[in-house]
Structures are given as C-alpha cells and as structure tokens.
Amino acid sequence: MIALLSRLDALLARIPHELLALLARLSVGTIFLRSGLLKLDGWADGTTLTLFREEYRLPLLSPEIASYLATAAELSLPILLFLGLFTRPAALALLGMTLVIEIFVYPNAFDTHGVWAVSLLYLAKFGPGRLALDRLLFPPARPSVYARA
Numbered sequence: 001m002i003a004l005l006s007r008l009d010a011l012l013a014r015i016p017h018e019l020l021a022l023l024a025r026l027s028v029g030t031i032f033l034r035s036g037l038l039k040l041d042g043w044a045d046g047t048t049l050t051l052f053r054e055e056y057r058l059p060l061l062s063p064e065i066a067s068y069l070a071t072a073a074e075l076s077l078p079i080l081l082f083l084g085l086f087t088r089p090a091a092l093a094l095l096g097m098t099l100v101i102e103i104f105v106y107p108n109a110f111d112t113h114g115v116w117a118v119s120l121l122y123l124a125k126f127g128p129g130r131l132a133l134d135r136l137l138f139p140p141a142r143p144s145v146y147a148r149a
Contacts, residue, residue, distance in 0.1 A: 017129055018129035018130050018131055019129075020126075021123060021127065021129035021131075021132075022128075022129060022131055024120075024123050025082060025084060025087065025128060026081075026082065027119060028116055028119040028120060028123075029078035029079075029082050031116065032073075032077060032078045032094055033075065033079070035074050036071055036075040036078070037075070039067070039070065039071040040075065048071065049063060049064065049067055051067075052064075052066050052067040052070075055105075058100065059104065073093065073094070074097075077090045077094050078094075081123070081128075083133050084128035084129070084131060084133050084135070085137070087123055087132060088123065088124050088127060091121075091124040092124050094120050095116075095124065098116045098117050
C-alpha cells in the first residue's frame with residue numbers, strides 16, 4: 001500500500017504548474033465573465049440595478065456605483081486572467097470581490113466561494129505559468145549571486 005501511495009505521489013508531483021495555472025485562469029475567469037455578461041444584459045431592462053438594490057445590498061456603496069463597479073470588474077478582470085496579463089493583481093481583485101460576495105451577499109455559499117478563492121489564491125501565489133503574457137512582459141528574475149551561494 002505504501003509503494004502504491006508513493007507511486008501516486010510521484011505521479012501527481014509531475015503535474016506541471018502551467019497546467020494548473022491555466023486551468024485556474026480559465027475556470028475562475030469564465031465564472032466571473034459569465035456573471036459580468038449577465039449583468040451587462042440586465043442593464044437594458046433594469047434587472048442589474050434591481051438586483052443591486054434589492055438582493056445584493058452592499059454596505060458603503062450605492063447600488064448604482066456597486067453595479068457599475070461589479071460589471072466592469074467582471075468583464076475586464078477575467079480577460080486579464082485569460083491572457084495571463086497582470087495575473088496576480090487581477091486574481092487578488094477577484095479574490096476581494098469573492099470575499100465581498102461571501103460576506104455581504106451570499107454568506108451561506110462558502111462551498112462555492114471557497115473553490116473560487118483557492119483558484120485565485122493559487123494564481124496570486126504562484127503566478128500564471130509560462131503560457132501567459134506576464135512571462136513576456138515580466139521575465140523571471142535571474143537568481144542573485146547570494147541565492148546561488
């Protein structure tokens with residue numbers, strides 16, 4: 001049994017960061033983009049503003065401002081994740097949005113928001129991987145002389 005678990009551990013250790021990061025970027029980005037597109041569709045008939053007035057009711061922000069900010073964030077930040085551009089700041093912004101949703105809007109949906117948070121924290125900590133524009137704009141720093149010592 002220990003040998004089988006060791007082989008499984010070795011197999012799982014071979015999963016590349018690039019694959020995990022790409023899956024995290026695409027999956028969590030898709031969730032937020034779809035939400036943003038629904039909000040955008042709801043501007044014409046007033047559904048979006050009604051949701052922010054009656055259901056979401058965020059403290060400190062008027063429903064009008066909150067609805068514009070949420071729609072803009074949900075339409076722009078996922079695109080950054082898809083491209084792997086400014087991935088860490090985009091992931092942190094969406095993580096903040098996730099926390100607001102969990103605390104103020106749907107506090108009983110931790111199972112869903114926890115999965116989003118894990119993906120976003122992974123991206124914030126480890127970055128987008130090699131399949132990202134961040135790698136072109138911000139090449140990895142070379143190790144310092146002290147790091148090699």
